[in-house]
Amino acid sequence: xxxxxxxxxxxxxxxxxxxxxxxxxxxxxxxxxxxxxxxxxxxxxxxxxxxxxxxxxxxxxxxxxxxxxxxxxxxxxxxxxxxxxxxxx
Amino acid sequence: xxxxxxxxxxxxxxxxxxxxxxxxxxxxxxxxxxxxxxxxxxxxxxxxxxxxxxxxxxxxxxxxxxxxxxxxxxxxxxxxxxxxxxxxxxxxxxxxxxxxxxxxxxxxxxxxxxxxxxxxxxxxxxxxxxxxxxxxxxxxxxxxxxxxxxxxxxxxxxxxxxxx
Amino acid sequence: xxxxxxxxxxxxxxxxxxxxxxxxxxxxxxxxxxxxxxxxxxxxxxxxxxxxxxxxxxxxxxxxxxxxxxxxxxxxxxxxxxxxxxxxxxxxxxxxxxxxxxxxxxxx
Numbered sequence: 405x406x407x408x409x410x411x412x413x414x415x416x417x418x419x420x421x422x423x424x425x426x427x428x429x430x431x432x433x434x435x436x437x438x439x440x441x442x443x444x445x446x447x448x449x450x451x452x453x454x455x456x457x458x459x460x461x462x463x464x465x466x467x468x469x470x471x472x473x474x475x476x477x478x479x480x481x482x483x484x485x486x487x488x489x490x491x492x493x
Numbered sequence: 494x495x496x497x498x499x500x501x502x503x504x505x506x507x508x509x510x511x512x513x514x515x516x517x518x519x520x521x522x523x524x525x526x527x528x529x530x531x532x533x534x535x536x537x538x539x540x541x542x543x544x545x546x547x548x549x550x551x552x553x554x555x556x557x558x559x560x561x562x563x564x565x566x567x568x569x570x571x572x573x574x575x576x577x578x579x580x581x582x583x584x585x586x587x588x589x590x591x592x593x594x595x596x597x598x599x600x601x602x603x604x605x606x607x608x609x610x611x612x613x614x615x616x617x618x619x620x621x622x623x624x625x626x627x628x629x630x631x632x633x634x635x636x637x638x639x640x641x642x643x644x645x646x647x648x649x650x651x652x653x654x655x656x657x
Numbered sequence: 658x659x660x661x662x663x664x665x666x667x668x669x670x671x672x673x674x675x676x677x678x679x680x681x682x683x684x685x686x687x688x689x690x691x692x693x694x695x696x697x698x699x700x701x702x703x704x705x706x707x708x709x710x711x712x713x714x715x716x717x718x719x720x721x722x723x724x725x726x727x728x729x730x731x732x733x734x735x736x737x738x739x740x741x742x743x744x745x746x747x748x749x750x751x752x753x754x755x756x757x758x759x760x761x762x763x764x765x
Contacts, residue, residue: 405660405661405663405664406660406663406664406667406712408664409664409667409668410667412668412671413667413668413670413671413705414671416671416672416674416675417671417674417675419675419678420671420674420675420677420678420679420698421678423675423678423679423681423682424678424681424682424694426682427678427681427682427690433687433746433749433751434745434749435687435742435745435746435749435751436687436690438742438745439681439687439690439691439694439742440681442694442738442742443677443678443681443693443694443698446674446694446698446699446702446731446735447674447678447698447702449702449706449727449731450670450671450674450701450702450705450706453702453705453706453709453724454667454671454705456709457667457708457709457712460716462709462713462717462721465709465723465724465727468706468727469723469726469727469730472727472730472731472734473730476730476734476737476738479738479741479742480737480738480741483738483741483742483744483745484741486745486748486749487741487744487745487748513726516722516723516725516726517723517726519720519721519722519723521720567696567700568700571673571696571697571700574692574693574696574697575672575673575676575697578676578679578680578683578684578692578693578697579676579679582683582684582685585684585689586756586758587686587688587689587753587754587756587757587758588757588758589757589758606736606740607733607736607737607740608736609736610695610696610735610736610739610740611695611696611699611732611735611736613692613696613697614692616688616691616692616695616736616739616740616743617736617740617743618688618740618743618744618746618747619740619743619744619747628747630688630691630743632689632692634758637758
């Protein structure tokens with residue numbers, strides 16, 4: 405049952421990733437691009453976990469955790485840069 | 494009691510650290526429990542300078558009920574927002590709202606802002622520098638006054654009871 | 658039965674992830690676009706992570722709870738990054754669509 409629906413779920417999340425990529429390319433402003441990147445890393449986590457479920461391997465979790473932490477730090481750094489023109493205060 | 498308070502100046506932080514350690518290692522073995530407990534005692538002491546005041550939860554029952562309400566709202570309202578996103582864009586009436594704040598502690602304000610952002614339909618955008626207003630953007634709002642009243646009674650009041 | 662619930666949760670999670678990205682793609686201004694990814698996408702990814710936690714707990718017969726950690730992390734960080742991005746957008750005075758109500762509040 406789970407194995408049967410996984411391909412569809414992976415297709416949906418991949419499509420979501422593609423839509424976010426289009427927004428990243430279209431912009432039009434810097435915050436839009438940051439938001440698109442932010443969405444893309446969460447989509448990537450979902451995709452990675454689905455892939456792990458598909459292969460029956462829990463190893464992909466570590467990568468998902470790293471992407472979550474690094475993605476958040478990246479979003480915060482980029483937003484801070486737009487706010488102050490500088491990352492460190 | 495005072496000895497315990499001295500050993501664990503921030504019990505909530507210590508508990509969070511222990512849970513974090515156990516979840517990261519994905520194990521409940523005695524060794525990991527001991528090591529996690531060691532970090533839970535040591536880290537709050539080493540970083541004491543960053544935690545000038547300790548967090549006090551006044552009414553745990555109210556907090557639990559609040560968490561329950563928020564989780565339910567996240568689930569229920571996500572379906573509404575999904576319908577709005579997939580529906581016609583022209584029908585959406587976005588708007589900004591300025592919510593006057595009664596809560597004053599920084600922790601309560603940030604919890605309120607995060608709650609507003611997670612419950613669909615609204616994203617908190619900014620806090621005025623004097624901490625008196627919260628600027629919130631709503632995806633679709635027809636009656637701004639009613640929306641503000643609802644946020645205040647549903648989310649702000651319980652937070653005010655728990656953290657004062 | 659449980660497997661049916663897991664399969665349903667996976668599909669719901671993928672659906673919400675997709676809804677978030679559709680919102681990001683089609684809504685007309687930045688503040689409206691902000692709504693999709695912060696909530697729908699977070700909830701979708703959270704649902705998928707919960708399925709993974711339950712699935713691997715059942716399969717290996719030892720609880721596999723560390724996916725919960727990522728879920729919690731996502732739910733805590735999503736509003737924070739949304740808030741920061743909104744602040745950056747307000748700072749840059751991004752335009753909003755015509756019919757936005759109380760527009761003047763955003764510049765106050």
